[in-house]
Amino acid sequence: MALKIRLTRVGAIHQPHYRVVVAEARSRRDGDPVESIGTYDPRAKDKGFKVDLARVDYWLSKGAKPTDTLHAMIKRARRAAAAPAATTSATTA
Numbered sequence: 001m002a003l004k005i006r007l008t009r010v011g012a013i014h015q016p017h018y019r020v021v022v023a024e025a026r027s028r029r030d031g032d033p034v035e036s037i038g039t040y041d042p043r044a045k046d047k048g049f050k051v052d053l054a055r056v057d058y059w060l061s062k063g064a065k066p067t068d069t070l071h072a073m074i075k076r077a078r079r080a081a082a083a084p085a086a087t088t089s090a091t092t093a
Helices: 053-061 068-092
Strands: 003-009 018-024 035-040 049-051
Touching (some): 003 053, 003 068, 035 053, 049 053, 049 068, 053 068
Antiparallel strands (some): 003 018, 018 035
């Protein structure tokens, strides 16, 4: 059972919204996912991508492969999560 971390569309026509899901690689785009781990709203500028990085790490450890698009988005989310922690510790020191 090969798993993919990918987007599935849930929005209406001309109002795209996506869920970040873990699903079997051979299943349909909007098929039944194994687990939903986040959301993506491409119309929101800064706060459009929300994902549970702990669950992403769990599924990556189990062998799930993210799509190219999600790989880039996850990297960006990791950098964004690390940046506030670094600025908070720098101001308190």
